[in-house]
Amino acid sequence: MLRTTRLAEGPVEYRLDIRADPVIVVFHGGHLRAGIAVGEDVFAAAGYSVLAPSRPGYGRTPLSTGTTVTGFADVVGDLCAHLGITRVAAVVGISGGGPTAATFAARHAGLVDRLVLISAVGWLPYPDPVTRLGARIGFNGVTGRVTWGLVHALARFAPSMCLRMMMGALSTRPVGEVLAGLDSDARAGLLTLFRRMRSGRGFVNDLRPTPDVTALVDQPTLVIATRTDGGVPFAQSRSLASSIRAAELIESHADSHMVWLGADWPVVGERIVAFLKGTS
Template structure:
């Protein structure tokens, strides 16, 4: 059994993988959605890269996430504010207040269950720029307040992928599908998929 009308989705640094897959398999991928996605501009900054190379080495990664889970179990609000300071350009205390209790619970649940394996380490490796080889209809969704991947990445993607559409949302962080403005991402994706059909 085969698949038809596949839309590839790439989130954050996974955007590079999704773009590469779409460029290599144009007959399979019908559309491309890039959310909070890195482009092929340099990323992350040198300081973050150096810290990540240490914290997410294969033999240390499990410990990094174990400590993260412990912090969330003991001091969930404090730890979430700390994480928001790296996910949002909005001051963490303000961003925290703008999420309601249900959204905070979702964020804590997501961030406390994460494991990266070799994924984050792989994300630090630069890959070949395939943007000009992407021919599928492409939607780029990014937050104006993303502290992980700057808006320049979204703008670079739209300038290099022919016909790509950019939607900038007011989502409070890199995690654009959680928060009071999540509907903006949902509406953009729903509309894009409807047009693909």
């Protein structure tokens, strides 16, 4: 259920799907918020409860609530205390949520058992200067509404064009090959996702530099990525895996940034669950 609570640091929007103890905390990436449960299927299927907060600038979490990655990591620590969560089986960082997840693990080691990073942004320079400038122009608090309005319209009235445009930006492979690998359910799911995505003020905030905490992460860590990711270069995940002491890198053979759409996701998912249970 989607809720908003007010902590000492300010309002926080979150979704808590209660299944069983323990809890998985999921930090989603850019253009997403707590109400969109993308990439969480493996945790739900394994019976874990999921706590997904909207990061600053997304949904109903304002930028003023923990503006920095470090600040928001501590806000979510307070949110866990507020909700009576005393153990987090793993914190998961997907895409742009990677730095917040790693920082949460580093700063709340007594709470967090493990760290999972999926297609995650790390601390190599990212994005390139041209892409960074384009993001600031196209996805700020004003222009983002126009940009996403166009995407939403394409998703409704020209779905094939929308899929080609969006998936072309999320893969290094020819977009025709990427789309050929998607069944009708995956295509429909993507179009629904693209119709719901927003940037708010969060995406430009995500571009701000943040302190590298990889040397401070002591938890067992699983890093999952594909070399054909067109959204976050594979080098980011390779760097995370080499910088975090107890990290293992799993290379997915998915065609795009959204590795959970890959044909090998069931196998990767089994490895994630084994890792969470400490049997891998």
